[in-house]
Amino acid sequence: MHNKGSISSFDIAYIGGGSLNWATKLMGDLAFDGTIAAHIRLFDLDQAAAERNARIGMRYAGRADQTERLRYTAEPSLKAALTGADFVIISILPGSFDDMAHDIAIPERYGIRQSVGDTVGPGGFIRALRAIPELAEIAAAIGTFCPKAYVCNLTNPMSVLTGALYKVFPEIRAWGSCHEVIKIRKLLAFLANRRRGEVAFGYRDVKVNVLGINHFTFVDAASAGGMDMMTEYMAFAREHHADGWRENPIDPADEHVRYFEDMNRVKFDLACRFGVAGAAGDRHLAEFVPQSWYLDENERWKFGLTPVEYRIRERTEKQAAAAALDTGAALPPPAPSEEAIVEQIKALTGGPEHVGNVNLPNIGQMQGLPPGAIVETNARFSGLGIQPVHAGRLPAALEVIVRPHAERQTALVEAVLARDSAALLPLFLSDPLVSPIGLDRAAQMFRDMVAATTHRLPEALARLGKAA
Incomplete structure (x- = not known):
């Protein structure tokens, strides 16, 4: 964090900077706020998408007369984006929409319906297998290039991936941000x-x-x-x-x-x-x-x-809209989004205190759930950092449903990072959407889903699908 005259200026690394959704919301929020000076470094495996978003970001800044305060650049590497960053935002798609389609379609063949398939159930589990190694790589890089940065994770499955950040780099100052509440x-x-x-x-x-x-x-x-x-x-x-x-x-x-x-x-x-x-x-x-x-x-x-088919069509529409913005189409009218990231950044850097729901390791804010599990409660953002707010305890009848999910999520992170492929199938089988179909069918479904994912998996995990 540094000063330009009387303006506090921050370096924000945006991992997944070619985003068609969250990145443009951040651009609009920063331009609308008008009090933050920042260099937003966009990194994406799709370099062209990051470069497009950098140009769109500068358009947002220009419309709000904020080009002295806000600067967007596309960075060529994770190291370049992270080095010295004050804040890191993680918004990536683990795998592809083809992978998501398999996450939904294969369980459906076995009689399992999923409405989203990105958090729990068979789809959430396989998505986590794809994503945990990526978040582990990002966490290690944060520990090397910007260990004091505040880190906001927007990627699902949020509990699992926020847990992966902390498992790889325990000193990380990270939270998972979700707008569902x-x-x-x-x-x-x-x-x-x-x-x-x-x-x-x-x-x-x-x-x-x-x-x-x-x-x-x-x-x-x-x-x-x-x-x-x-x-x-x-x-x-x-x-x-x-x-x-x-x-x-x-x-x-x-x-x-x-x-x-x-x-x-x-x-x-x-x-x-x-x-x-x-x-x-x-x-x-x-x-x-x-x-x-x-x-x-x-x-x-x-x-x-x-349906994933709709997500694919929606992505195509968003790509067309982004291309239009990149070539001069009118920007959306200035208005704050429903995301809290700008408020959180301001609170952490001396602005008004912010209290809102976030995902953090359990240090006692949630009674009845395991210590260290990623739980969602309110937290206070201020110059003192991020402090969980004591939330109390769920009703006993509900706690017995929630607790196994929290335990499974923690165990999944540990198994993937340890390359303990033998631990995965029992965890997969214990999910309440999976267990009713029986051991043999669930085991075959698991192998089918691993084999179908086109995204890179650690070799020890990928081998599980090769026997299908």
Whole structure:
């Protein structure tokens, strides 16, 4: 961190700098904020994509008259991007969309449905096998080239990969950032406004106590404007449990909404079962429990299964949009995104304190879950660093579902980094989406999935698929 006149200037390394989603959100947020001076170094295995984003970033900076403060460059190597960085953002795609298609299609042949397939279940497991070695390489490089940097991981499976960062470089100052909890904060803001009789609150005005693991998060306390909102939420969940509720109906012609949004029925059902509010989107929550709960009848529960075919088409559209921006198309109007990275950076460098949900090793903030496991709770960002906020404990009936996931995620990181291929199949079999199909079929499915991944795997793991 250094000074240019009276302006504090930061070096931000963006790993996955050719991103079609998160990188442009950061560009817009930095330009909109107008108080941060930074050199954003974009590194991507696709150098041309990083160079394109560097040009787009400078367009954002220019429109906001921020070219004296913000500079974007595409870097030729991980070392060049990281050396001396104050902040590191990790936003990569582990493997390809073809790999993701196999992650979904192969389990489906064995009768396993997945709504996302990027966190748990067979798809999340195989994605982790692809991604852990990459995050390990990045963590080691951070330890060498910028050991004091703050590191924000945006890549899924978030719990596993944030754990990999800490396993490889225990002194790392990293957190996993996920926006899923915003969904329940928006719903609580709606309820608070209804109670007040006017639009007085946005989701940023809603305070929640978050506890759980990434994408299987819960809220057991909430307030807005000094009003306790949990009793009202629980009554609302019971009222709309049967049919679900959404402020704006899902337009069946809008593919993005149809595949990524929901009617809150899973959240409401979990609230009625366990007495705490499910915080993530229904399509994520559904994958952590047996398939018979929700995934077998996802249409009845009113959430979509996100097809990889749609993700591929959406990526093509985003590539076209990025190419248009690169050749002079109008930039989106200035407006802050829902991401918290800029607020977190400002808080860590002496700005206003920020409190929000993040993924960190458990040092006691989550009772009932193993020490060291990556858990999702609130944390306080300030000049003192990142300090987890004590969240308490999940209801006992819910804890017995969450704890095995947390233990499995930790064990998976350890097995991959140790090249302990013998440990992988038992872990794979223990997932609640996998175990019902039986040992022999699950073992064959595992071999099929490993063999189908086109992304590089450590040789000890790749050999598992060669026998398929």
